[in-house]
Amino acid sequence: MNTASPGAQAPDALLEGAYRKTIWRMIPFIFICYLFNYLDRVNVGFAKLQMLDALQLSETVYGLGAGIFFIGYVLAGVPSNLILHKVGARRWIGTLMIVWGALSASLMFVSSAQSFYILRFFTGIAEAGFFPGMVLYFTHWFPAERRGRVMALFMSAIPISGVLGGPLSGWMLNHFQAGQGGLAAWQWLYLLQGLPTVLLGIAVYFVLHDNVAGVKWLSSAEKQAMQTALVEDEKRRSAGTVSVDSFASVLRNRNVWMLGAVYFSIQMGVYAINFWLPSIIKSxxxxxxxxxxxLSAIPYFAASIFMILVGRSADRRRERRWHLSVPMLMGFAGLLIATxxxxxxxxxxxxxxxxTMGALTGLPMFWPLPAAFLGSAAAAGGLALINSLGQIAGFVSPYLVGWLKDATGSTHVALYILSAVLFCGAMIVLSIPAKTVNR
Known part of the structure; x- marks a missing residue:
């Protein structure tokens, strides 16, 4: 009889229990925050169905307004994450949510192209720190081998925001057609989807904790086990052959820029879907x-299931390249079929x-890759830099589609271009050595 077996298994059981508690305590609330983050970002796609005619704006103006959000987002991304690293997630994320929720609701006051551009730009600045901040936040709680599943659970808020937001936005546009309270339906949409974010931002101050040591719902032994796992994970990353140890070295490392290019290609497909799906369905x-x-909820519902399944498979197999490249190729093929x-x-x-299944699943499957390149000293700036490079697509993609739609009368040419970008991104992923990222 192997008498050492129960003792050897006890630490693993303790750690598993600690992670289960942590996931159930944190992820549902963070999921809801990200759901409204994404809803506030892309609800302009539904508002467009009525706002453009009401304000006599062109498709190009809409594309520029949708995309200018990401100029502010890119400019503020790195500084915002560095501030979070200094002051802590609880205070900074809560403040950001209150500000961007108020700005998002203020889009109800848009009366011209200029006011549309200004409000979208400043909303982008306010939102910039949330997503890279949460990616950094997870590195303070979960080692790399567990982050695939956690990121998939977190980022399933994107398709769920489509599943819930599509029917909800459609209902609002129908229900408020009569112009209740002196507001048009598209104005009600901005107001009613922006205010909950303000309330969630206030709740962040009371719900989130900055690190494992600060929580009361874990025992001392569970805290110690999680902290030990994080230390061991950092040692493994520091021993990597391409580990980056400072933000200055992030800027000089070609692999980080390559990852930024991959994320850019994923986001080109994602934002084409998010900002133009209602218009494509209308066409x-x-x-x-x-x-x-x-109808817009159908693609997002399929993506929400697929994203979770692929995330679990990636962690179980400890394989990253194919779990990212195959969804990207699905995005490529799906856009070709739709067009x-x-x-x-x-x-x-x-x-x-x-x-939608492919492009959106590419998002959580991408983020375990940077963990193989960035040491803890570079994580705050490095993750924000990669995210900012990817978010440039948030400007390019909707503006490109809007401009080409005005020029050609359809979205076909733009979608062919975006599908080609996704294909190129998948090829870059497959060029990365498996031993570098399969952890």
Whole structure:
């Protein structure tokens, strides 16, 4: 009989229990925060269905307004994450959410292209620190081998925001058509989807904790086990052959810029879907806003399931390249199907569903990769830099689609270009040596 077995298993059982507690305590609340973060960012796609006609704005103006958000986002990304590293997640994330929620609700006052641009720009500045801040926050709680599943749970808020936000936005546009309270339906949409973010920002001050040591719902032994796991994870990363130890070396490291290019390609597909999906569905012959809302939920619902399954598979197999590149290739193929069969609503929606499943799943599958390159000294600035490089696509993608739609009368050419970008990104991922990222 092996009498050492129970004692050897006890620390593992303790650690597993600590992670389960942590996930259930933290992730549902952070999930809701990210859901409203994404909803506030992309609800302009539904508001567009009525706002453009009401304000007599062109598709190009809409594309620029949707994209200018990301100029502010990119400019503020690194400074915001460095501030979070100094003051702590609880205070900084809470403050950011209150500010961007108020700015998002203020889009109801847009009356011209200029006011649209200004509010979107400053909303982007306020939102910039949230996502890279949460990626950094997770590194203070979970080692690299557990972050694939955690990131998938966290980022499933993106497709869920589409599942819930599409029908909700469509209902709002229908319900408030009469202009209740002196506001148009698109104004009600901004107001009612922005205010909850302010309330969640206040709640952050009371719910989040900056690190493992500060929580009361873990025992001393559980805290010690989690902290030991984090120390061991940092030692493994520091021993990596491409580890980056400072922000200055991040700027000089070609692998970080390569990862930024991969993230850029993923986001080109993601934001094409997020900002233009309602308009693409409308172009298939559907005019009722409520119907457009329900149909837009289909691709996001499929993506929410697929994202979780792929995240679990990636962690279980400890494989990263194919779990990222295959979803990116799905995004490539799905956009081609949606564009090639635009005269068949069923096939077009199938293509959009495949594209959404692939592109959105690429987001959480990407983020374990930088952990293989960045040491703790570089994580705050490095993660924000990679995120900012990717978010440039948030400007390029919607503006490109809007400009080409005005120039050609359809979104076909733009979607072909975006699918090609996703394909190139997948090829870059497959060029990375497996031993570098499969951890």
């Amino acid at each position: 298939l012959g559907f005019q009722n806003p409520a119907m457009i809302g329900w 090639s069969f635009a005269d068949s609503p069923a096939l077009a929606i199938l293509g959009l569903s495949i594209a």
